[in-house]
Amino acid sequence: MATKKSDFDKVLSAWDVLVIAFGAMIGWGWVVSTGDWIMEGGVLGAMLGFVIGGIMVFFVGLTYAELTSAMPQCGGEHVFSYKAMGPIGSFICTWMIVLGYVSVVCFEACALPTIVAYIYPDFLTGYMYTVAGFDIYASWLAVAILVSVFITAINIVGTKTAAILQTILTVIIGGVGILLIAASALTGTTANLEGQLFMGATTTDMVKGTLAVAVMTPFYFIGFDVIPQAAEEISVSLQKIGRILILSIVLAVLFYALIIFGVGYVMNNSEIAVAMKGVGGLVTADAMAVAFGSSIMAKVLIIGGLCGIITSWNSFLIGGSRAMYSMAESYMIPHVFAKLHDKYKTPINALLLIGLLSIIAPFFGKKMLVWVVDAGNFGCCVAYCMVAISFVILRKKAPEMARPYKVSHYKLVGVMAILMSGFMVVMYMIPGSGATLVPQEWGMVLGWSVLGVLFGFYCKAKYGSKFATHIDVAVDNEAVEEAGDLAFGQAMAAALHDVESDAPVTYVSQPLSFSFSMPVSVVFGAGKRHMAGELFRAYGTKALVVTDAATNGRDIVNEVEKSLKEAGISVSRFAHITGKSLDITADSAVDEIKKNGSDFIVAIGGNTVMEGAKLIASAAARTLGRGMMPLNFVPTTYHAGACFDASLPDGSRDNALLAKVVLVDPDCMTGMSQKDRAVSGFAALCECIRAYTAPDAQPLTDAMALYAIDILNDKLVGVCGENTDKGAWEKVVLAGVIGSMVSAETGCQVAKDLKQAVAKTSFAADEVLLAAIVPVVVDAKAGKDPFLYGKLARTMGGFTSDDCAARLCYLAKALHLDLRIADMGVHEDDIANLAEAYMGEEAAEAVREKAAAMEAAFDS
Structure with missing residues (x-):
């Protein structure tokens, strides 16, 4: 308007x-x-x-x-x-x-x-x-x-x-x-x-x-x-x-x-x-x-x-x-x-x-x-x-x-x-x-x-x-x-x-001092998958294309491989990535590398595929006694934090695991279901909020996060419907990628935080839970920094810090993520415990009060 x-x-x-x-x-x-x-x-x-x-x-x-x-x-x-x-x-x-x-x-x-x-x-x-x-x-x-x-x-x-x-x-x-x-x-x-x-x-x-x-x-x-x-x-x-x-x-x-x-x-x-x-x-x-x-x-x-x-x-x-x-x-x-x-x-x-x-x-x-x-x-x-x-x-x-x-x-x-x-x-x-x-x-x-x-x-x-x-x-x-x-x-x-007390509100201005490092090349645009060979040929002549069973049957894989072959790169495919036993899967992929002499990896899929590709590169370096194979990613979901992360599932890190190129083609992601779009988009929004409010936040990540938050708040609901506007879709994909980038830069990754929060529970770290946890966390924290959260609220269409949680609840409801989380086996005390683990330093009692209030907000 x-x-x-x-x-x-x-x-x-x-x-x-x-x-x-x-x-x-x-x-x-x-x-x-x-x-x-x-x-x-x-x-x-x-x-x-x-x-x-x-x-x-x-x-x-x-x-x-x-x-x-x-x-x-x-x-x-x-x-x-x-x-x-x-x-x-x-x-x-x-x-x-x-x-x-x-x-x-x-x-x-x-x-x-x-x-x-x-x-x-x-x-x-x-x-x-x-x-x-x-x-x-x-x-x-x-x-x-x-x-x-x-x-x-x-x-x-x-x-x-x-x-x-x-x-x-x-x-x-x-x-x-x-x-x-x-x-x-x-x-x-x-x-x-x-x-x-x-x-x-x-x-x-x-x-x-x-x-x-x-x-x-x-x-x-x-x-x-x-x-x-x-x-x-x-x-x-x-x-x-x-x-x-x-x-x-x-x-x-x-x-x-x-x-x-x-x-x-x-x-x-x-x-x-x-x-x-x-x-x-x-x-x-x-x-x-x-x-x-x-x-x-x-x-x-x-x-x-x-x-x-x-x-x-x-x-x-x-x-x-x-x-x-x-x-x-x-x-x-x-x-x-x-x-x-x-x-x-x-x-x-x-x-x-x-x-x-x-x-x-x-x-x-x-x-x-x-x-x-x-x-x-x-x-x-x-x-x-x-x-x-x-x-x-x-x-x-x-x-x-x-x-x-x-x-x-x-x-x-x-x-x-x-x-x-x-x-x-x-x-x-x-x-x-x-x-x-x-x-x-x-x-x-x-x-x-x-x-x-x-x-x-x-x-x-x-x-x-x-x-x-x-x-x-x-x-x-x-x-x-x-x-x-x-x-x-x-x-x-x-x-x-x-x-x-009519004195104006004043805030102490801290001196600017920060560092920014994003050693990943991002190529963004519809149809860019057809340029994969041109973009990746600098990293080798024999590619191992890594994907999973769901993605393997899509045209995307064939189109990327065609582009690689047209650039003079030989291709072998490993389509056995699953969410379980990644170590065993990685060993099988190493055998494929030995057999074909692959010298770099192209991973096509979601976060699980990216994590599997990094494990394969690490296992190959360890087994074959050579340097880390270059990694290039073609994500099929816009919430792909693994593309910008140098860590393995066990928590170890190696900067050699960072992708050389992340090729982001919005057309590669149109196969996402409406629910996946909603869940991934809300997760990306949460990543941006975490990055913006993080202790290590800095001007560049703030600008990127607020830009992405504005897009997701405005466009996400529209792209989760039956008829998707192409321009809106591309912007949401961009915002999702930005969420992954700023979370990697600030070290505030919601997927890992969520896994840590549910470690003591009996249910899975489903990102749907973010719609229940994050508003509680934001509501508990907003009053401690009304200036910071007030600006965040205005980016989301509100006015004051009090509006942040309400705007998140409204968006979750519009995305049909406001389900009764008790139906998932998660109860009020669980929310409090999750929120406490998720935000770390906050007192459990305060979180429980906020959690009860948020549950009431969802009901209404």
């Missing part, structure tokens, strides 16, 4: 990500609406309502966390829904979320001067006109316009600049909130809670009141979804993004719940009722004044709330502009909105448009903006529901997709997220629900929808085939970490640690 390099700068740290999301969610609502929440559900009822609402959003947030880590691309919802539902679903989902973002930005432009007027009533001067009962003043407009220009300019100058502003304001909000909570705890009394823990005369009424609060709370949590919009600008690891997104939701729930408790603990029900009827009805501000015994502190709290307006404004400007950019980049809306600022790398035209709308919005008054924001909330909920559906679709449609932050029990999470977000959408439609859209708001939703349809038709006509196209951004996330499924408490602790 085609990919592109991101055009954005990665400037957002873990802390920046947290304050952008958290600042968007806490906003201004806790200042103006706490009294309404308490009067509706009571102190404990309202707190419980926020917890219930938080759980609703939490499920949606989990889907966002997984999808954002899997597809960290600007636009978030646009990318998720495109992958799952295609262009139409993506257009609807993103267009709805844009409505939500733009509506909040416009509303905040009106809310800010309104709060200024509350603090300084004399501020309103220069009456101009009235809209829907709301008076418009020149001073009111001036403040709204100036702040709109300022925030838009901050966002154009750079995302990092906007994040710095967000940090300052969020710290102020948090500080003011903590002051209220602490002062209430010190000066409040439990007597104030009497009669207002829950509202209602009956249990049914209390439940209704609590649920009434719960229904509206999700609308106060809108903001966490800004994180995926800016995913390309985040410089932390992919798993951290998911953790921080969930953390932001949990912190918002705690913040709202504690504010409710603080107000109820310092003011009784009658005092809250009186405050509700006061100027502005700002019960939270009045509670601050009571807690500190000073009216000045009420204005301090309002200033904190004022900061909340700007944090929401700032976050949704970031989110809205990125959502528009992603649609424009796919040519769903005019492509001019996909332009980035030359210097600051921010979507300048999208920011200018939303900024212009925030300047225009105050001219229509606050009442109309309330309608707009309600319509926008509806749009956000529709988008949430579509993302939740996309989450479930992609788990079925793309199970192999790397998911650095992977949600456990995805079916439960997906269903709950769909039901919860769908419930929010329905609440806007049902009359009397308390959230029903009024006709003016439905008109705005309809108008926005019509505008989207017009954009769609216009862009389809203008851009043609480019309309609704999408290109993935290539992920380059070097700062990987040890990943794994975490319990909720562990995930929260890890997320807090992510924010606290």
